[in-house]
Amino acid sequence: MAGVNATVGSLLGFLHEGPQSGWDLMETARARIGDFWSLTRSQVYRELTGMAEGGLIATDSTGVRDRRVYRLTDQGRATFRAWVSQPPGEENIRYPLLLTLAFARHLPPDRLAEFLATHRAVHQGRWEAYRAQDEQARTAGAGPLDLVTLDFGLRYERAVLDWFDGLGDLAGNP
Numbered sequence: 247m248a249g250v251n252a253t254v255g256s257l258l259g260f261l262h263e264g265p266q267s268g269w270d271l272m273e274t275a276r277a278r279i280g281d282f283w284s285l286t287r288s289q290v291y292r293e294l295t296g297m298a299e300g301g302l303i304a305t306d307s308t309g310v311r312d313r314r315v316y317r318l319t320d321q322g323r324a325t326f327r328a329w330v331s332q333p334p335g336e337e338n339i340r341y342p343l344l345l346t347l348a349f350a351r352h353l354p355p356d357r358l359a360e361f362l363a364t365h366r367a368v369h370q371g372r373w374e375a376y377r378a379q380d381e382q383a384r385t386a387g388a389g390p391l392d393l394v395t396l397d398f399g400l401r402y403e404r405a406v407l408d409w410f411d412g413l414g415d416l417a418g419n420p
Contacts, residue, residue: 373403
């Protein structure tokens with residue numbers, strides 16, 4: 247299968263942990279990479295079909311509620327190794343709040359304050375969730391490579407929270 251994209255690569259990576267249905271893969275992706283990488287259900291199922299046709303995965307059996315359960319093939323393992331060994335592309339920040347802030351002077355101050363408060367609360371919740379995941383992972387004996395994305399998440403959310411705290415009364419002084 248030529249031109250493995252990030253969706254295919256991540257699905258192959260998750261299947262290293264054992265057979266999973268498309269629904270299970272979506273849940274795994276949501277829990278493990280959902281805060282920094284998005285996958286849609288339609289993407290996942292479209293890619294699973296192509297991956298099966300390309301010999302990267304096989305369908306074992308039907309699971310709960312007639313769900314197909316996919317497992318990794320040797321070809322899928324080799325394709326994953328080749329994909330994960332490639333240099334990652336550059337990040338692309340798509341942060342809708344920043345786009346809104348670029349035009350903030352056109353918003354009523356109370357609406358801007360609402361947006362800022364809502365987004366700050368989301369980031370506070372993520373930071374707290376990452377702290378809990380980090381504690382659980384460390385208690386379970388996770389190693390440094392197992393914690394690297396959690397560490398990034400914690401540092402990122404802390405930086406964003408510090409940024410929000412540094413805004414002061416921006417809503418009152420756009």
